[in-house]
Amino acid sequence: MQQVQPRVAMFGGTFDPVHLGHLRSAVELREALGLDCVHMLPAARPPLREVPGVSAEHRLELLQLGIGDTPGLVADGRELKRSGPSYSADTLTELRAEYGDQARLVMALGHDAFLRLADWHAPERLFELAHVVVMERPDHGAALSVALGELIAGRDVQTADQLMASPAGGLLRLSLPTRMAVSATEVRQRLASGRSVRYLLTAEVERRLLALGLYGAGDG
Structure with missing residues (x-):
């Protein structure tokens, strides 16, 4: 009898702060790929982005609050324990x-991050270790760079079943059902200017943000 292999995803990001778009994408990713677990990992020092203004510890705490008891989602703080940049290959x-x-190991990322994949640390190593799943957006019309085209050549598959036929090496472009148009930048701007973020964050995350005064917010 063939052994059933674990299906696991890594979903990294700054989560600055975690919002309903992140959380809903993780839930729908798990459903679409039949995953056992989605590790959501806040980056301590993202190599290709500015260092977040809020500490990694606070971002992890908010992520834990946002996930709550959602089945199959895990707030994973391992990148906070490493020194230096947060490399996905590590x-x-x-x-x-x-x-x-x-x-069956998957690295899930959004379309904007995918467009820069060839610039990541050891990009070929990523495909040796895992599949790459791109969570597409409705407006994903940008052309691929030559380097990215070479990196992903011959890796495309069309279905989750095709992807899960092997442990690593494939590329699946996945259109999630909800694709919520929420951005962390907009959330931060709203908090800084005292505008409402209700229904952009979970209630638990919103309460904690306000209590801590993060992103220029306050509880009045």
């Missing part, structure tokens, strides 16, 4: 060691 190496050589 995180995938750890996850691969934990789940085994035959586990």
Whole structure:
């Protein structure tokens, strides 16, 4: 009898702060790929983005509050414990060691991050360790760079079943059902100017943000 291999995703980001778009995408990603677990990982020092103005510890705390008891989602703080930039290849190496050589390991990312994938640290290594799943947006019309085109050549698959036929190496472009148009930038701007963020964040995240006075917010 063939052994059923774990299906696990890494969903990283600054989560600055985590909002309903992040959380809903993680839930729909898990459903679409039949995943056992989605590790949501706040980056301590994202190599290709500005360092967030809010501490990694606070971003992890808000992520834990946002996830709550949602089945299959895990707030994973491992990148906060490492020194230096938060390289996805290092995180995938750890996850691969934990789940085994035959586990179906996925790195999920948004379209904007995907367009810069060839600039990441050790991009070829990412495909050796995992599949890449791009959570597409309705307006994803940007052309691919030559370097990115070369990196992903021959890796495209069309379905989740095709992707999960092997442990790593594939690329799936996935249109999630909801695709909520929420951005962390907009949330931060609203908080800084005293405008409402109700229904952009979970109630627990909103309460904690206000209590801590993060992003220029306050509880009055």
